[in-house]
Amino acid sequence: MKARQRKQNKNKLVTFLKRLAPFLVIIALWECASRLGWVPKFILPSLSTITGTLFRELFTGTLFFNLIRSLLILIAGLAIDLVVSLIIILACIKFQSFKYFYKTVATMMNSIPSMALLPLIIMWFGIGDSAIIALVTHSVVWTFTIYILDGINSLPKIYQEFADNINLDLKSRIKDIYIPALLPNITAGLKVVWGRAWRSLIGAEVAFGAIGAAGGLGYYININRYNGDMAKVFSGIIIIAAVGLIVDLAVFSNIEKKMKKWGTLHE
Amino acid sequence: MFEQPLKETNKFKVFAMALLGLAIIAVGAFLCINKPRDKRKITAIYEYSQACSVITLVKENQLLEKYLPDDVEIEWVMMDSGSDRRDAIATDRAQIGVVENLKVITSLENDYPLRILANGPASYRGIYTADDNINSAADLADKKIAYQGTGAGLTLKKDLAENYQINLTDDQLLSLNEQQLIDLIAQDQVDAAVMTRVMASKAMQVRPDLRMVHSLTEETARIGATYWLIGSVSYFDQNPDLLEPVMKAYTEAIETINKDPKAVAEQLSPLFEIDAEIIEQEFLDFAPIVEIYGYDEIAEMLYENGELDEAPKKFAEIPYYESTPKKAE
Amino acid sequence: MSKAVFEAIDICKSFDERKILKDVTFSLHKSEIMAIVGKSGCGKTTLLRILANLELPDSGELLFDGQPQKNPTPNIIFIQQDYNQLLPWKSVINNVAYPAIATKKYSKEDAFRRAKELLEKMDLAEFVDYYPRELSGGMKQRVAIARALIMEPKILLLDEPFGAVDRESREKVYGIIKKLCNEYGTAVLLVTHNLQEAKNVAKKIIYFEANTVKIITSAEFNKIIGV
CATH class of the missing domain: 3.40.190.10 (Periplasmic binding protein-like II)
Incomplete structure (x- = not known):
């Protein structure tokens, strides 16, 4: 029994090391490339330099505040967009002619990258938080509403008939039937749009240069590129990627685990 | 073409050879593009x-x-x-x-x-505005000011702090490129802007009511521009x-x-x-x-x-x- | 004979000019169990959906307790044929208790207590915390039946509910349904293509033929089933 346990643990360790190996190879190559001068340091600082810079900037520099600023704008943008999306969805449910019109417009708008709209956004909203929120809205609303409307269309009729049969009130229908039934679509939609919103936000911050007080992560990257500090630029990029990973693990993974348990996860 | 079905061949070897072939093609293309010139x-x-x-x-x-x-x-x-x-x-x-x-x-x-x-x-720099409420540097205490280039920003802060005891915060300062700066001052989206004469003349083509309310001193203008x-x-x-x-x-x-x-x-x-x-x-x-x-x-x-x-x-x-x-x- | 609790009068329904139901007329009485039998695809499910007010007939009338019935009501509970009618995001006990809580028929405590009792009767006591995804088709149908029974409906419409249920469990469920009829006066209309089942469960058998129904005698029924 103990021998079998030991063997299982050994297998787990081997599997873990096999998965870790490619990362270790990349880290080693990167460090050598920079330290041995294969690639100039100003283009590719060593990982150890970047790591040191990252922690220094997070705890004693401005990087933490830049991160918070970007996140706050993102959350504000997403909150507004979810409300706007809800209004659009309700209007589509209520008025079929509006639904057809809206889906046509949304499909067209969805194919326009945020950066292509930047000149118009600057004209209408100036350069600042409202412009970034406008870009985030463009990244979120069209896609998210289409996900939900498609989900509503494919809601199993049997759930609605069950709700009809017992004369379920609207609030209970929405809370107990529609939202859980639409959760796969909501989650899939959110997963796509949050990434797009995050990328649009960072892109806008870089394009705008500097916005107001401590700018966000895009501003941080831009200003350090201006000053030629690539270690800080990499630090900013790592934080951007880390946020993406954390959101995926902390938020979406948990919801998906639940949906897997229910058997409603779209895979 | 193959004597044996592919699944019996060592797939790893085939994959490695395909990668090697691609690498050779890529290197060859790179060298062709970057071949040493006579001139x-x-x-x-x-x-x-x-x-x-x-x-x-x-x-x-x-x-x-x-x-x-x-x-x-x-x-x-x-x-x-x-x-x-x-x-x-x-x-x-x-x-x-x-x-x-x-x-x-x-x-x-x-x-x-x-x-x-x-x-x-x-370049000689000045602070320009179309805002009727701004008539000198002293009126800039709570205003939003755009500038181009770190130098312009630093000299602006230094000049206002030393000569007018106005300490501008990061919130008030917008660093932009020339065209963005001209666009924003023209649309009244900033209260004032640090501009060179050249930039100001471009901006005045769209906002003829722009005027200079303060000139940065020769010393600071020299350093920052x-x-x-x-x-x-x-x-x-x-x-x-x-x-x-x-x-x-x-x-x-x-x-x-x-x-x-x-x-x-x-x-x-x-x-x-x-x-x-x-x-x-x-x-x-x-x-x-x-x-x-x-x-x-x-x-x-x-x-x-x-x-x-x-x-x-x-x-x-x-x-x-x-x-x-x-x-x- | 007691007054009919449910009456269908001259129900007609067509789909794309194809007549599915023609002048279907029958009545259900309190505590009565009636089976509707007929070949597959003859319109039995359509009839049940109309009786549950989930679809409108082209013509005809439905009377519930003598009054016209035009909308779905918890007094007439319909258990569909689809095994996946349970809410996947709720555990078994929550699925069963939910309609009683949501419609405020019972308090939360009472609803869960009654749900547990029903599930015990259905031999599903060990599965109260399972999710529908983890159950077999037959188990899901039994949960669906328990969910319907908690509402103590006046009319219970069952559309081929025992397809995937094993024989032993089926006998148990029949017993529960019969008890319900006696206890609460629930009338049951059971659609099935299984003639033996119809004979075992129902007192009256309605035979579906040529888009309409007729109430048949035992002799006629035995002739049909080849006894």
């Missing part, structure tokens, strides 16, 4: 702006063609971003160009391979014989400006789309010179303002100091 080539960056007026004149008067040997092919590339110019020269995609002095210093502190070749034009000619370290290490001809071309352009600023202004006016009088006035206010000055003072200012994490190197400690033309201090 040497120099890429110079220019921009139609006051900051690049000297190098633009070098281009217009074909001065590189005049002084460089015949075996050197000359390419001119336009880039309007100073950061892009700096990066192009650091990576040897271009060999000479003009970059703002503060950016050069911070880049050198971050080990960018750049060498300072000569001084560049400076200078551009330096920089060169690629690797290129001039490999082609040291080309340094002198480049400097001759640049020096002649400066002499031409100083000899007849009016004529040069008229020559550059249609390219810059700026009145010749304004360009001429800039030349008269700050006659361009070849020699570098103020390095240590600017570096110290950057360090004090938090733009540099560590105490900067002295001018005398930078690479290629000996060959850099410098003003006697």
Whole structure:
């Protein structure tokens, strides 16, 4: 029994090391490339330099505040967009002619990258938080509403008939039937749009240069590129990627685990 | 084609061979694109702006063609971003160009391979506004002010703090490129903007009611608005014989400006789309010179303002100091 | 004979000009169990959906307790044929208790207590915390039946509910349904293509033929099933 346990643990360790190996190879190559001068340091600082810079900037520099600023704008943008999306969805449910019109417009708008709209956004909203929120809205609303409307269309009729049969009130229908039934679509939609919103936000911050007080992560990257500090630029990029990973693990993974348990996860 | 079905062959070997084949094709293509030329080539960056007026004149008067040997092919590339110019020269995609002095210093502190070749034009700066409630610098205490370039921002803060006891916060300051700055002041999305005469004349074409309410002092304007000619370290290490001809071309352009600023202004006016009088006035206010000055003072200012994490190197400690033309201090 | 609790009068329904139901007329009485039998695809499910007010007839009338019935009501609970009618995001016990809580028929405590009792009767006591995804088709149908029974409906419409249920469990469920009829006066209309089942469960058998129904005698029924 103990021998079998030991063997299982050994297998787990081997599997873990096999998965870790490619990362270790990349880290080693990167460090050598920079330290041995294969690639100039100003283009590719060593990982150890970047790591040191990252922690220094997070705890004693401005990087933490830049991160918070970007996140706050993102959350504000997403909150507004979810409300706007809800209004659009309700209007589509209520008025079929509006639904057809809206889906046509949304499909067209969805194919326009945020950066292509930047000149118009600057004209209408100036350069600042409202412009970034406008870009985030463009990244979120069209896609998210289409996900939900498609989900509503494919809601199993049997759930609605069950709700009809017992004369379920609207609030209970929405809370107990529609939202859980639409959760796969909501989650899939959110997963796509949050990434797009995050990328649009960072892109806008870089394009705008500097916005107001401590700018966000895009501003941080831009200003350090201006000053030629690539270690800080990499630090900013790592934080951007880390946020993406954390959101995926902390938020979406948990919801998906639940949906897997229910058997409603779209895979 | 195969004697045995593919599933019986070692898939790993097939995959590895496919990768190797792709790598060979990629390397071959790369070498074909980058094969050594018989002729040497120099890429110079220019921009139609006051900051690049000297190098633009070098281009217009074909001065590189005049002084460089015949075996050197000359390419001119336009880039309007100073950061892009700096990066192009650091990576040897271009060999000479003009970059703002503060950016050069911070880049050198971050080990960018750049060498300072000569001084560049400076610009007189003022604070402009279309807001009726702003009539002097004293009215700027709670206003939003746009500027272009770190130097303009630093000198603005320094000037208002020292002379008006106004400490501008980061919230109030917007760093933009020239066109963004002109757009925003024209649309009243900022209260005021630090502009050169050239920028102001462009902005006044869309907002004729713009007026200058404060001029930054000559001292601070001098520090915050200078551009330096920089060169690629690797290129001039490999082609040291080309340094002198480049400097001759640049020096002649400066002499031409100083000899007849009016004529040069008229020559550059249609390219810059700026009145010749304004360009001429800039030349008269700050006659361009070849020699570098103020390095240590600017570096110290950057360090004090938090733009540099560590105490900067002295001018005398930078690479290629000996060959850099410098003003006697 | 007691007054009919549910009456269908001259129900007609067509789909794309194809007549599915023609002048279907019958009545259900309190505590009565009636089976509707007929070949597959003859319109039995359509009839049930109309009786549950989930679809409108082209013509005809439905009376519940003598009054016209035009909308779905918890007094007439319909258990569909689809095994996946349970809410996947609720555990078994929550699925069963939910309608009683949501319609405020019972308090939460009472609803869960009654749900537990029903599930014990259905031999599903060990599965109260399972999710529908983890159950077999037959188990899901039993949960669906328990969910319907908690509402103590006056009419229970069952559309081939025992397809995937094993024989032993089926007998148990029949017993529960019969008890419900006696206890609460629930009338049951059971659609099935299984003639033996119809004979075992129902007192009256309605035979579906030529888009309409007729109540048949035992002799006629035995003739049909070949006894």
